[in-house]
Amino acid sequence: MSAQTTTTTTTTTSGGAGRRRPPLLRQYRRLMSQRSWAQLCRGIVLGAVTGSLWGLSLLALLPASVSLATGEPSWGLGLGGWLGVLGGCALTAAVTDFVAQRSGMMGALGFMADVHHAIGDRVATLPLSWFNAESAGTLSRAVSQEMVSLGESAAHFLHKVSSTVASCAVIWLGSWLWDWHLGVLLTCAVPLLVLFLRWSRRLVDRGKTVSEPTERELASRIVEFSRCQGALRSCHVGSGYPQLASAFDDAAAASHRALWWESAGTLLSGALVQAIVVAMITLSAALALGGDLEPLRAVVTIGLCLRFTTMLEDIGNTVNGIEERRQMMNHLSSVMDAQPLPEPQTSSLMGEPGAVELIDVTFGYEEGTTVLREVDLRVPARTMCAVVGPSGAGKTTIARLVARFYDVWSGQVRVGGADVRSLTTKDLMEQLSMVFQDVYLFDDTLAANVRVGDPDADQERLRWAADLAGVTEIVDRLPQGWDTRVGEGGRALSGGERQRVSIARALLKGAPIVLLDEATSALDAENEANVVAAMEELRRTSTLIVIAHKLETVAAADQVVVLGADGRVAQTGRHDDLVTLPGRYRDFWEARSRAQGWTLV
Known part of the structure; x- marks a missing residue:
């Protein structure tokens, strides 16, 4: 598929007024x-x-x-x-x-x-x-x-x-x-x-x-x-x-x-x-x-x-x-x-397992409103890339494009060296684990919700993932432990607890690429250590693309990508290098550093 292919999806949930229906x-x-x-x-x-x-x-x-x-x-x-x-x-x-x-x-x-x-x-x-x-x-x-x-x-x-x-x-x-x-x-x-x-x-x-x-x-x-x-x-x-x-x-x-x-x-x-x-x-x-x-x-x-x-x-x-x-x-x-995104019968060969690349990507959710403009980004296998930028710059959009929730207007998104449009949905999803801000849990037991990452995982591996993600602490507090039902959407758990379950899923799945969108945003200081430990474990075996604002997470990345408000890549490099250069990243770092010292009086 050409790198310049543009896919526009227009759908409706209406009753089909104006369109002739079959008998x-x-x-x-x-x-x-x-x-x-x-x-x-x-x-x-x-x-x-x-x-x-x-x-x-x-x-x-x-x-x-x-x-x-x-x-x-x-x-x-x-x-x-x-x-x-x-x-x-x-x-x-x-x-x-x-x-x-x-x-x-x-x-x-x-x-x-x-x-x-x-x-x-x-x-x-x-x-x-x-x-x-x-x-x-x-x-x-x-x-x-x-x-x-x-x-x-x-x-x-x-x-x-x-x-x-x-x-x-x-x-x-x-x-x-x-x-x-x-x-x-x-x-x-x-x-x-x-x-x-x-x-x-x-x-x-x-x-x-x-x-x-x-x-x-x-x-x-x-x-x-x-x-x-x-x-x-x-x-x-x-x-x-x-x-x-x-x-x-x-x-x-x-x-x-x-x-x-x-x-x-x-x-x-x-x-x-x-x-x-x-x-x-x-x-x-x-x-x-x-x-x-x-x-x-x-x-x-x-x-x-x-x-x-x-x-x-x-x-x-x-x-x-x-x-x-x-x-x-x-x-x-x-x-x-309604038409699904076009999908090949068989996937192209992935010659770079774990690698993620965006090549001259332009995309918007609505016609006439562009979110990302000419974005170039390469994340080598088993490295950690932190994406930072102001609200609305397109950080979460990058993760969604990697998972092919949408097709780009122009350019290419590559996973494992292959254009995501040349991969079947099954093969693409096998490459990815996703931990987004809005975590949805099914109205089932806590164990069943973690096992979504790998339904065939044994009890030992389940407990290993739970320990790393901080889910074990939740299990110990709940009256029925692993058999506690979490309610529709996980309403029986707090936002931070749902986030930890989502991270445990990613650990259990063990996918080559993990997308994390503000993975530590809803956690308190006591349990953030569990998530950081989980991310270190994921980093050891997988490629991490992390959308983050916390300084410790950003500083630990192998690569930092800074998006501007216009949806373009403003800066790319390591934290130690970017923080010494005038620009958006140093402004971001200094503003966050000052905010860390704030206290309520």
């Missing part, structure tokens, strides 16, 4: 396993069989009613024979309907399980540029409320549509055999109703388009409100968070507007169906009065027309129910359509 069934298929899809299809097919039997039952009522009125056989069977046909159809339909609904329900349950895996697998491949402030609430809603609603649609609505459509098709075909007048009436009714339903569906879809964005925003604000209670209460807005209140107001206003659109769609569908019913009854009565239709056949025709239009109305209501969920499916599809 709903195809969108279901892409999210389902083969087994779940087969069960769902079996339910739809058996639903059509059931509907066909229902249609045959209704058609059998026509000759049965003639036989009942005249006492003569009709279509070769008397009243008893037609009653037998009705009983056989009813019994068979009951059996097939049970099997169809059971199969459809199993497929829907499989869909809900498959969605978690499909969305989870996709999200795990997406670049960090895809995620934003709304992602947590959006994804939470996608795999909870939206997943259940779509599962309901798969279990009930699709089955009902297939069975009712099959019934209508059978009745329509049979009506021509019974009386051509009836066939003409039903044939004229179908395209009119399809047209009306299409208009109705568009109105319903417009309503969902209005309400969906505000509902997603509300979900994000609710997640934010629950996660940030500490910060909100410290600012006296724990119970009156204006952003949440505004999101509720916006969602309520949008829901009212959406209700008007959806109500208009429902009223349009219902009113026009009733108009078709009245027209069919009027035509049947006119034919009977004119002598073109026998009185008995006219009564039967009117009855069948009423039932046929009721079934068509059921189809309309069901289609509207499905349409209400289309925006939800489009939202899931937008996640599945």
Whole structure:
């Protein structure tokens, strides 16, 4: 890949407004396993069989009613024979309907399980540029409320549509055999109703388009409100968070507007169906009065027309129910359509294990805002590089680019001598351990959280890493020791304790390259010695890129890289050399040295 390759990733978590989506069934298929899809299809097919039997039952009522009125056989069977046909159809339909609904329900349950895996697998491949402030609430809603609603649609609505459509098709075909007048009436009714339903569906879809964005925003604000209670209460807005209140107001206003659109769609569908019913009854009565239709056949025709239009109305209501969920499916599809960073099938050869290099790197998180400019940096294997500079200079960005959380706009980032874009994600991650400021611990035991670094590590190696990182001291204090659960995100531990667990993970993994972002920033003086010891151990076996402000950490580095506020490398060299030269580093060192002597009086 060229060193000047520029990768721009534009993604969205919206419902995909303005973009034509594939048919709903195809969108279901892409999210389902083969087994779940087969069960769902079996339910739809058996639903059509059931509907066909229902249609045959209704058609059998026509000759049965003639036989009942005249006492003569009709279509070769008397009243008893037609009653037998009705009983056989009813019994068979009951059996097939049970099997169809059971199969459809199993497929829907499989869909809900498959969605978690499909969305989870996709999200795990997406670049960090895809995620934003709304992602947590959006994804939470996608795999909870939206997943259940779509599962309901798969279990009930699709089955009902297939069975009712099959019934209508059978009745329509049979009506021509019974009386051509009836066939003409039903044939004229179908395209009119399809047209009306299409208009109705568009109105319903417009309503969902209005309400969906505000509902997603509300979900994000609710997640934010629950996660940030500490910060909100410290600012006296724990119970009156204006952003949440505004999101509720916006969602309520949008829901009212959406209700008007959806109500208009429902009223349009219902009113026009009733108009078709009245027209069919009027035509049947006119034919009977004119002598073109026998009185008995006219009564039967009117009855069948009423039932046929009721079934068509059921189809309309069901289609509207499905349409209400289309925006939800489009939202899931937008996640599945989001493009991960391009990745090769096999990795290039890494000729310099442990080495890290940035060559003329320019990068920014948003178009038009550049964070790093023409950065050149080389860190030889098993050395320690400290990166310093003012806030916003791009220090953490360098670590993220090395881990390929993003692709550079121009230039190259090399790990082990190979461009990170020429390595598979698996191979790149095997080269790296990361200890960032925002440490996330899983809602599991303390031991399980440390073992994330190496799930196969034995107890002896686990204790070695814990001793070096200062985790043993945490274990000794906790009532259940290693088996203590740390809570979601590690909320049962302090920030410094979470940092030590993260460092223990890195020790346990033993990767050739370790990225540390303010690794000692949240630690008190008593436990900082443990972290320094851990870093010395990591330094013995790995390459360290450390983003730091503490003087002892910076002075111990083999190389110091100083970034300017403009995102360029201002100075590079050893501490002993840089501190004697006029420039940003000496200013930084002198300012930090003065700050070390500060005391609170």
